[in-house]
Amino acid sequence: MQKQLLLGDEAIAQGGIDAGMSGIYAYPGTPSTEITEFVKASKEAKEKNISANWAANEKTAAEAALGMSYAGKRTMTCMKHVGLNVAADPFMNSAITGVNGGMIYVVADDPSMHSSQNEQDSRVFGKFALIPILEPSSQQEAYDMVHYGFDLSEKLGVPVLMRITTRLAHSRSGVQRKNHVKQNDFKLPEDLRQFVLLPSIARKQYKKLLNNQDNFLKESNNSTYNKYINGDDKSLGIIACGLGYNYLMENYPDRKVPNPVVKVSQYPLPVDMINKLYDECDEILVIEDGYPVVEEMLKGPLNKGKKIHGRLDGYIPRDGELNPNIVGEALGFPKTKGEEIPSLVAMRPPSLCKGCSHIDAYLALNEALEPYTKGRVFSDIGCYTLGALPPFESINTCVDMGASITMAKGAADSGMFPAVAVIGDSTFTHSGITGLLDAVNDKSSITVVIVDNFTTAMTGGQPSSALNRIGNICKGLGVEEKHIRVMNPLKKHHEENVKIFKEELEYEGVSVCIPTRECIQTLNRKMRAKAKAKK
Amino acid sequence: MKKKDIILAGVGGQGILSIAATIGYAAVQSGLYLKQAEVHGMSQRGGDVQSHLRLSENEVASDLIPKGKADMILSVEPMESLRYLPYLHKEGWLITNSKPFINIPNYPEENLIFDEIKKIENHVLLDAETIAKDLGTSKAANMVILGAAFPFLDLEFEKFEEALKFIFGKKGQDLVNLNTKALKAGRQITENKLDKR
Numbered sequence: 001m002q003k004q005l006l007l008g009d010e011a012i013a014q015g016g017i018d019a020g021m022s023g024i025y026a027y028p029g030t031p032s033t034e035i036t037e038f039v040k041a042s043k044e045a046k047e048k049n050i051s052a053n054w055a056a057n058e059k060t061a062a063e064a065a066l067g068m069s070y071a072g073k074r075t076m077t078c079m080k081h082v083g084l085n086v087a088a089d090p091f092m093n094s095a096i097t098g099v100n101g102g103m104i105y106v107v108a109d110d111p112s113m114h115s116s117q118n119e120q121d122s123r124v125f126g127k128f129a130l131i132p133i134l135e136p137s138s139q140q141e142a143y144d145m146v147h148y149g150f151d152l153s154e155k156l157g158v159p160v161l162m163r164i165t166t167r168l169a170h171s172r173s174g175v176q177r178k179n180h181v182k183q184n185d186f187k188l189p190e191d192l193r194q195f196v197l198l199p200s201i202a203r204k205q206y207k208k209l210l211n212n213q214d215n216f217l218k219e220s221n222n223s224t225y226n227k228y229i230n231g232d233d234k235s236l237g238i239i240a241c242g243l244g245y246n247y248l249m250e251n252y253p254d255r256k257v258p259n260p261v262v263k264v265s266q267y268p269l270p271v272d273m274i275n276k277l278y279d280e281c282d283e284i285l286v287i288e289d290g291y292p293v294v295e296e297m298l299k300g301p302l303n304k305g306k307k308i309h310g311r312l313d314g315y316i317p318r319d320g321e322l323n324p325n326i327v328g329e330a331l332g333f334p335k336t337k338g339e340e341i342p343s344l345v346a347m348r349p350p351s352l353c354k355g356c357s358h359i360d361a362y363l364a365l366n367e368a369l370e371p372y373t374k375g376r377v378f379s380d381i382g383c384y385t386l387g388a389l390p391p392f393e394s395i396n397t398c399v400d401m402g403a404s405i406t407m408a409k410g411a412a413d414s415g416m417f418p419a420v421a422v423i424g425d426s427t428f429t430h431s432g433i434t435g436l437l438d439a440v441n442d443k444s445s446i447t448v449v450i451v452d453n454f455t456t457a458m459t460g461g462q463p464s465s466a467l468n469r470i471g472n473i474c475k476g477l478g479v480e481e482k483h484i485r486v487m488n489p490l491k492k493h494h495e496e497n498v499k500i501f502k503e504e505l506e507y508e509g510v511s512v513c514i515p516t517r518e519c520i521q522t523l524n525r526k527m528r529a530k531a532k533a534k535k
Numbered sequence: 536m537k538k539k540d541i542i543l544a545g546v547g548g549q550g551i552l553s554i555a556a557t558i559g560y561a562a563v564q565s566g567l568y569l570k571q572a573e574v575h576g577m578s579q580r581g582g583d584v585q586s587h588l589r590l591s592e593n594e595v596a597s598d599l600i601p602k603g604k605a606d607m608i609l610s611v612e613p614m615e616s617l618r619y620l621p622y623l624h625k626e627g628w629l630i631t632n633s634k635p636f637i638n639i640p641n642y643p644e645e646n647l648i649f650d651e652i653k654k655i656e657n658h659v660l661l662d663a664e665t666i667a668k669d670l671g672t673s674k675a676a677n678m679v680i681l682g683a684a685f686p687f688l689d690l691e692f693e694k695f696e697e698a699l700k701f702i703f704g705k706k707g708q709d710l711v712n713l714n715t716k717a718l719k720a721g722r723q724i725t726e727n728k729l730d731k732r
């Protein structure tokens with residue numbers, strides 16, 4: 001079969017489809033979104049009856065995947081790095097329960113924060129949960145590792161974490177597919193108490209996980225994805241993790257590194273190889289994208305052994321994504337660079353689309369808030385976060401999904417009045433509902449603005465979990481019906497919308513305003529599809 | 536050809552990925568290795584976007600092109616073409632559309648941008664929209680720009696024709712023909728420029 005040009009994300013999706021996966025569960029998040037989108041769009045996946053699902057959030061996604069594993073089937077759950085914070089509870093505990101059918105957590109980190117609030121490194125989380133981690137260095141490896149990862153998960157009886165980064169997720173390359181694997185038959189766990197984490201059982205399960213660590217290490221030491229590559233120049237030994245290996249190779253056009261190299265793509269660290277490198281070489285350089293995880297492990301807090309170079313001693317910058325230049329300089333090569341960027345080149349930050357409903361919502365909200373001092377609007381994550389930038393400058397916070405409502409509540413409880421939360425429809429169903437319930441129960445005086453554009457726009461227009469049910473959810477949570485105000489964010493309704501905002505800002509209690517109008521991107525897409533259908 | 540490293544530049548929504556897909560298809564049909572790093576996410580909302588496209592006879596290591604090593608910057612917007620100059624090799628080519636995409640209040644004066652572009656000895660500055668419009672639709676502008684890059688790509692023209700058939704074939708032969716014409720028009724501009732040298 002000819003190679004297929006696939007994004008790293010798509011390679012993982014295709015890997016799942018080919019490796020006997022029965023279901024995939026995810027909440028969108030750059031750079032992980034395309035995995036699930038690919039499975040959803042795949043004809044093969046449909047023919048194989050693979051269940052592809054957008055969940056309300058990463059926690060519900062991970063738990064559904066764990067349920068599928070319980071039933072003996074292979075399953076995958078995908079999220080961005082901060083999504084793993086939301087799914088941390090099932091993640092940590094599924095390491096203790098172990099799996100029945102193979103289970104892979106695919107978590108996409110975003111070093112340099114191209115589209116994220118932080119650049120946390122999920123390998124730390126994998127280590128925390130004490131499970132094996134796979135870190136592919138290419139699209140082909142990503143594809144192959146899904147097959148390998150399911151086998152490994154079933155062999156070791158634990159979920160496996162596959163950690164990728166933006167660069168691999170969103171880069172395309174040729175991928176050679178493997179033979180199809182049949183899906184598992186439905187099969188209950190042999191021990192029906194395996195998943196009952198009552199303390200007495202959990203203690204046993206945890207011991208089992210601890211005793212299993214030696215096996216994880218053995219797998220790493222013998223893994224074909226970890227390699228010891230010899231070199232004559234022993235003045236420096238190099239450890240290159242994941243994509244770091246490619247940046248290393250890029251600096252040697254003949255692909256021959258003079259120093260010994262350990263390529264790491266599976267954890268726990270292949271200690272046998274690392275030991276050999278350490279013994280043979282005078283100093284060590286660690287090349288890893290993300291946090292200095294491996295570097296820190298080798299150095300330890302005392303740092304008394306041989307010199308270990310990397311992000312902690314400035315050989316490589318402490319933050320940000322790796323690239324071939326950074327690695328080249330760490331290796332002592334001269335800087336390469338073209339012309340400087342001419343000074344007239346202006347920044348071009350992302351902005352709300354022309355015709356976006358959030359624009360009209362912010363213009364009305366800004367006007368309604370004019371009488372008050374600034375700094376009262378807690379917001380959240382989505383396209384509407386761009387309202388922090390000029391010309392709107394409408395919002396004052398963006399922390400984590402759902403934090404708008406709860407932070408507004410805390411500020412209101414401290415006496416701030418009015419206190420406003422601005423949150424998108426998908427963010428509301430992801431993590432806003434519980435916070436609103438808190439506010440209702442405590443009768444906190446907040447005005448919650450749910451900017452409902454019928455979709456998860458920021459990540460490319462995935463469906464909104466509670467389409468057309470946002471108002472009813474608020475009612476169900478106990479928000480008074482007369483303080484649930486649906487509005488139409490259009491220029492022609494501006495005066496009316498300002499008036500509604502003003503009234504609700506002055507209300508002492510929980511009020512919800514819902515500017516409701518479809519995302520201009522999804523609308524245009526639908527119109528184009530309609531026009532095409534007519535032809 | 537040993538390798539071609541290309542930075543594709545533009546503004547989110549201008550469709551640089553369609554250019555990348557066309558080159559990618561032609562490259563794969565020519566038996567080359569390829570890596571193509573794209574920008575998805577936040578910046579696609581009208582921000583600056585770029586794609587690193589790497590073609591080679593040998594396997595490609597890094598998804599990113601090292602600074603100072605790009606053989607070409609291919610841009611659908613003039614100011615954006617300048618943003619990636621640190622990547623361009625001294626002998627590399629800068630090929631860019633001349634039509635500005637203005638979605639920021641402090642967009643520099645057009646002529647000053649053109650002056651900067653002209654400082655790069657190896658450049659092709661072309662008005663792809665107008666050329667495409669003359670052919671029937673300004674929508675084919677990206678193919679005009681790609682055509683202008685063709686003489687430097689070391690790939691056979693037929694492979695591009697195949698690529699257009701593959702990409703636009705479903706939408707009808709007319710569209711394939713139109714895009715092929717656009718490709719040829721762009722190619723002509725660069726070839727004329729090279730003839731004059």
Ligand SMILES: Cc1ncc(C[n+]2csc(CCOP(=O)(O)OP(=O)(O)O)c2C)c(N)n1
Nearest residue numbers: 029381382383384424425426427456457458
């Ligand atoms: C925990 C977590 N999961 C996912 C994301 C990625 N993400 C950021 S915004 C967003 C969608 C927001 O959709 P919505 O609230 O409807 O706002 P819109 O973009 O449509 O305006 C997603 C999925 C994230 N930042 N954090």
